[in-house]
Amino acid sequence: xxxxxxxxxxxxxxxxxxxxxxxxxxxxxxxxxxxxxxxxxxxxxxxxxxxxxxxxxxxxxxxxxxxxxxxxxxxxxxxxxxxxxxxxxxxxxxxxxxxxxxxxxxxxxxxxxxxxxxxxxxxxxxxxxxxxxxxxxxxxxxxxxxxxxxxxxxxxxxxxxxxxxxxxxxxxxxxxxxxxxxxxxxxxxxxxxxxxxxxxxxxxxxxxxxxxxxxxxxxxxxxxxxxxxxxxxxxxxxxxxxxxxxxxxxxxxxxx
Numbered sequence: 001x002x003x004x005x006x007x008x009x010x011x012x013x014x015x016x017x018x019x020x021x022x023x024x025x026x027x028x029x030x031x032x033x034x035x036x037x038x039x040x041x042x043x044x045x046x047x048x049x050x051x052x053x054x055x056x057x058x059x060x061x062x063x064x065x066x067x068x069x070x071x072x073x074x075x076x077x078x079x080x081x082x083x084x085x086x087x088x089x090x091x092x093x094x095x096x097x098x099x100x101x102x103x104x105x106x107x108x109x110x111x112x113x114x115x116x117x118x119x120x121x122x123x124x125x126x127x128x129x130x131x132x133x134x135x136x137x138x139x140x141x142x143x144x145x146x147x148x149x150x151x152x153x154x155x156x157x158x159x160x161x162x163x164x165x166x167x168x169x170x171x172x173x174x175x176x177x178x179x180x181x182x183x184x185x186x187x188x189x190x191x192x193x194x195x196x197x198x199x200x201x202x203x204x205x206x207x208x209x210x211x212x213x214x215x216x217x218x219x220x221x222x223x224x225x226x227x228x229x230x231x232x233x234x235x236x237x238x239x240x241x242x243x244x245x246x247x248x249x250x251x252x253x254x255x256x
Contacts, residue, residue: 085104087100092198095171103227109221118142138194189216
């Protein structure tokens, strides 16, 4: 009768590997792996040791609260320096913009040497000129331009060239029921609403301080997109109506 003990599966697994002495190390358990992942050399350990990690430990709610604060700070930076939402308060820019539309204003459009151009829709601070509020209008004349209303066909002329505004003028509106003949001073803008019958703009402030002109320095930015409601999502492109208007210095004996 064979009396030699049989080798069990457990005995074989614990047998030393190779020629070295001693049992093979047991595989790490969950607790060991957890300790390893939080070691100073691991990504989680580095985060916990970083300034952000220390701030998260101090804040109620920890990392979730820190993430929310970071998002708010980024939104504030974007709103201050890059883009700003603006709600349309009136019908003065219909049909392009309806009451309640929200547009996204590009605040860097006129930085780094760029200037507003005829046809741009701009938001500006009207304090001291229009009233204590922000306004949104379309640029019709820039510094040096000679703007006249109206020619024999009822069209506005800029630097002697009639402008066909039918693509954006409110249906049924005339370009203006108020006659005017102005030269826009350098560094300012002559602005009108697209719904001329429902817009208080440069025409209505010709006798006010500044003569109805808006300083370029008071322009908040260019309205580039309708972003709300989603059904009206659209890019506010510059119309081609002003493309053929000559530069101010080439007409009217060099106005500007």
